[in-house]
Amino acid sequence: MPERTHVTLQDVARAAAVSPATASRVLNGSANVRADLRVRVQDAAGRLAYAPNAHAQALAGASRRTVGVICHDVSDPYFAVIARGIMRVAGDNGLLVMLASTFRDADREVAYVSMLRAQRAPAILLIGSGFEDKAWERALAAELDPYLRGGGRVAVVSRHRSLRVDSVLPENRSGAAALAKALLGMGHRRFAVLAGPRALTTVADRIAGFRDALTGAGVHMSEKDIVECGFTRDGGYEGMIRLIAGGLRATCVFAVTDVMAIGALTALRDNGLSVPGDVSVAGFDDIPIVRDLTPPLTTVALPLEQLGERAMELALRENAGRRSRIVRLAGEVVIRESTGRVRP
Amino acid sequence: MPERTHVTLQDVARAAAVSPATASRVLNGSANVRADLRVRVQDAAGRLAYAPNAHAQALAGASRRTVGVICHDVSDPYFAVIARGIMRVAGDNGLLVMLASTFRDADREVAYVSMLRAQRAPAILLIGSGFEDKAWERALAAELDPYLRGGGRVAVVSRHRSLRVDSVLPENRSGAAALAKALLGMGHRRFAVLAGPRALTTVADRIAGFRDALTGAGVHMSEKDIVECGFTRDGGYEGMIRLIAGGLRATCVFAVTDVMAIGALTALRDNGLSVPGDVSVAGFDDIPIVRDLTPPLTTVALPLEQLGERAMELALRENAGRRSRIVRLAGEVVIRESTGRVRP
């Protein structure tokens, strides 16, 4: 915004015939100012449509009120619900929230962190970052470390390796195990998994938990029953197609996220397979839309909104100790109509 | 971020044994600096993990690179797709995008605009604002006008009354009319509409277009066939419930947004009604998820991503004339399985 110039505190002060100092005091509501001067200043400010220059304020030492949240894609419903939780807590604390999508691009993510750091944002939240990639995490750390040293607060939703930051984690492993047990209880013995990129800890944990429970019940699932595919609706669709093409032997398919399960469901429908008649399908996350699918999806309900709330709270609350804090939140299996009992 | 202090340009300059001016020149890549000095400065900056203070930069006249986008709710898929378009164009122009959700709260919206203005953001985009409310629009104008006068750029997706800003509009009226014609072509004669708040121009336009086409074909739709309900999935659900309770006489229900149609579909399912067997359902927007519903939804496909792209482009391109520009984008009827022919 180069061209025209802005109304400054000076202008307001002049118009009100007071010093800039007094004007500043009035506009910040703080100190003692005589009533008539106060009125004159407020008047002038209103008349001139004065807006303080946030940069000047920040530079002069005012506290910042806008926290940054960085995620892969704000349009992912999984994230959208988390964001709502974040905004609730932020709002309660008088903070505004700005969101950014990285589209799983490391450079973009680093650029946003860097920008937030440059802006001296009081806190940065990272929702499910690219921590599984060594180089990515290193680049991120290079921005985050000095930010933290400068007094910035950081909280992360999802696991990371080496960062010295607080985090909140959904209990992926136990959630997936509980789901597997429920499925076993319905009589299923042959399973397939639609896995996202297995390098992601989220994916790895969910698969591990699922498989643990199976193994515990003496049920075997081989590696070729695990289809690695994109972490998206289209990934799930395409993975399911591959499963069908391979001659689907499973009676139950576990998609590691609801979003992928949605794709899987559509792939089944497009191939004339009925759910749960021909095959049962389960997901993970319990994003709101799965209730509106036909059939409604069996899944593991994560307290998504809480995930966001806890993260924001962590970032807000000073960490006295030297260790990074971890909050774990458990999910709960929700059986809906996308899964059914196996006919003996 | 009060406590600890940051590494400043001064520090870097000192470490590199040059003046701050030279350090600045190096770090901004611009002017002529001897190679060895250049190396020394970059070295020092790296070693100290220097991050420029964006506030100081801005104050000293550097150009800002982060545009703000304000919408009702980033988790609304309608908006999410638009946002993707915005970010594409912004990215191509080297800009970062920060998103904010107002949850249809006027105060919050004004607060965000005010913050963006204070931050001297180069552009602000408003996606579907609260312009239908006089007081709201006035409060917004009070922030926007001085922002514009200061050289800020504003673009709006959706209609507004009095703001002197550029806007891009989906052709709601003609889209709804085309949909109605298609539905008439299937033999439908008795319609019901799930309307959002009718004060919203979006809603009003869609209803008007729909009704125009009906009237043109000699089909009457009375006011009591139009159910006003929330602009959300739950609104659609509850509206449909009311319709059913009133003894559904329509053969086809038009929900003014896909999101509402989703709720309607679930309400029908919950009441044992089949779609399109018992009743046809159509929506508007063509958000991605409607392809995954059962049955897939008939709707008017809006070029959502383009809506965002055009808006960003408008905000970027200088408006030479004195009049605000308007870009209109048409939708296209997409027939899917949620609508069927009426049996004679």
Next chain:
DNA sequence: GCAGTTGCAGAAAGCGCTTTCAGAAAGCGC
């Protein structure tokens, strides 16, 4: 060899604000 260029580094001003700090005015007790 000398004025006139050119290339590059540093000094310093200033962006718009907050915040000491000092001083003026007013109120108090005696």
Next chain:
DNA sequence: GCGCTTTCTGAAAGCGCTTTCTGCAACTGC
């Protein structure tokens, strides 16, 4: 009425950067 405290206001410093502007070398051409 005098010194003292208490209010309140304005002057001025300074936050960290960019950007003239000035100045010094090292050139150029005659």
